[in-house]
Amino acid sequence: MRIVIVFESMYGATEQVARAVADGIDGAEVVNVDHAPADLTGVELLVVGGPTHAHGMSRAATRESAAQRVERPMLSRTGVREWLDSVGPVPRGLATAAFDTRLEKARVLTGAASLGVAKRLRRLGCRLVVPAESFFVGTDPADAGPKAGELDRARAWGAALGAAVRRTVS
Incomplete structure (x- = not known):
């Protein structure tokens, strides 16, 4: 089963989460959005x-603002939105999942990029297998890494996601 995890990361926290999700799924390839494939043929699960950023997915302006906050290069130049x-034609009904990184406050205050990602995936004809x-x-x-316990939670989410997809494929 080909599993691809595409991530956008400014300071590295989202990349760490993506790699933890991949640890939970086992066998997933993790790709920075700057190098993500435009052709998803053969992919059976896309995460x-x-x-x-600003209550949703990043935009060029919010990435520029993020870049000005620290004195180091950003990990992703392109955004998931773009x-x-x-992306080219997507296999109809492709199994997908969406995640984001955000501050630990009520979602009504912070927003959640994953909701926008999920909406765009559905518009492409994908099937979300988990919320x-x-x-x-x-x-x-300067040090916006995942909070304590979040990488363990990401591994567990990845394991549950992998199990859910394998059940539907078998």
């Missing part, structure tokens, strides 16, 4: 994740 808009998920990060841009 897409990114940081929450990649999803540019969109958020993983929480710290507040200091």
Whole structure:
């Protein structure tokens, strides 16, 4: 089974979560959105994740603002939003899942990029196999890594996601 996890990450927290999800799924390939495939032929599970910026998926302006907060290069130059808009034909009914990283506050206050990702995946004809998920990060841009326990939670989410897809494929 070919499983692809595409992530967008500014400071590395979302990449860490993506890799933890992959650890839980076992056998997934993890790809920075800058190098994500435009052709999803042969992919049986697509997982897409990114940081929450201004209540949703990042945009060029929010990435620029994020870049100005720290003195190091951003990990992703492209956003999940742009990649999803540019992806070629998607196999009908492709099994997918969406996640984001965000501050640990009520979703009504922070928003959640995963909801926008999930909506775009559905518009492409994909089938969400689990509800969109958020993983929480710290507040200091220079060290905005996942909060304690979030990588374990991401591994468990990945394991549950992998099991759900394998049940539907078998």
